Amino acid sequence: MNLNFCSKTLKEKVKFCGNGLHTGQYCEVVLEPAKEGTGINFFVDGQKIYSCIENVLSTQNCTVIGSGKTKIFTVEHLLSAIYGTEITDLNIYVYGIEIPVLDGSSKEFVLRFYDVGFEILNLKRSKTIIDKEIDFEIKTTKYKVSPYENFRIYCEVEYKIIGKQSLELNISSETYKDEISYAKTFCFFSDIEKIKSLGLGKGGSLENVLVIGDAGVINENRMYYKDEFVRHKILDFLGDFSLLNKYFCCKIHVSNPNHYANYEFVRYLKNKI
Ligand SMILES: [Zn+2]
Known part of the structure; x- marks a missing residue:
């Protein structure tokens, strides 16, 4: 290690x-x-x-x-x-x-x-060593941190239309570049009106967001990975997780993350370590 x-x-x-x-x-x-x-x-x-x-x-x-x-x-x-x-x-x-x-x-x-x-x-x-399991749950989002010799993420998501996607990998500069960094943000076509009503999503387009319609991804030609959604969720998670300003030896199991849950998880973890 x-x-x-x-x-x-x-x-x-x-x-x-x-x-x-x-x-x-x-x-x-x-x-x-x-x-x-x-x-x-x-x-x-x-x-x-x-x-x-x-x-x-x-x-x-x-x-x-x-x-x-x-x-x-x-x-x-x-x-x-x-x-x-x-x-x-x-x-x-x-x-x-x-x-x-x-x-x-x-x-x-x-x-x-x-x-x-x-x-x-x-x-x-x-690096910060995790020597015991730490669990955190908020609504349908779950996190489990456990001891591991590297920094490893397992992420799983499940969405209507897309179904389940999961991915597990060690995070290093090289794996991040090749396996994560090309994953684009995404949204459901059916949520666009709600996002707009919040005054958000004003710069979104088919060039920079993968849009999931009833029959699948509308701009599928913009996809880089077959399982791009779980990869973007890891991308987002790492951005939020970086707010701890620490580097770890541990494995983190993440189910159905979002920014709010990531934020609460980071605050919880900060108090635990
Ligand atoms: Zn994102």
Whole structure:
């Protein structure tokens, strides 16, 4: 079991721009290398917002982070890309109110990270060992954390029309890039009206969301994996889970996750470890 690892940031700054999935508003995000030990921080309107569970303002359809009146919508795909590629320190400058949706996955973030490369920092960190089982349940969502020599996720989902999908894999920068990062966000056609009535989903389109109609996926040609839905749920889970700012040796079994349940699970786990 390798418990120690080095802090990591990006070698160069990278920029992403585009409209947000929920607000539909244009936004630019600049990611800059950060000093070791500083963690993942958002900077918006001159304000610094640490990426942590205490700064989550909402989990309705997406994860919103912020402080006071300052809100950043849909941080989960970017945070997932950062956590999945094991970046521990990064400054995220946000010019707008939502992280761009891009193609609905975290692929563009991850591929750019690989393009510019990673900088290994001197600060050594230790993984957190889980030595007992920890269970958490909220409505139809269940989590079980158990001891394991690596960081491993098992996720299962069940939806009308799609049926059951499950996937189990060790999460490393490489497996994250190949097996998770291309998975796009999705929604049911029948839920679109409800999402719109909440003032959300304004930037959603058949280009960046897989839409499930009564007869199956309407834009099936946009799918990358056969079991893309469970993979996107792992992508989302890792983004929310990153808000613990810890790295683990454990296996996590997740059934039917959503952002709200992930948030409650992370808060529960934080008190348990
Ligand atoms: Zn998502």
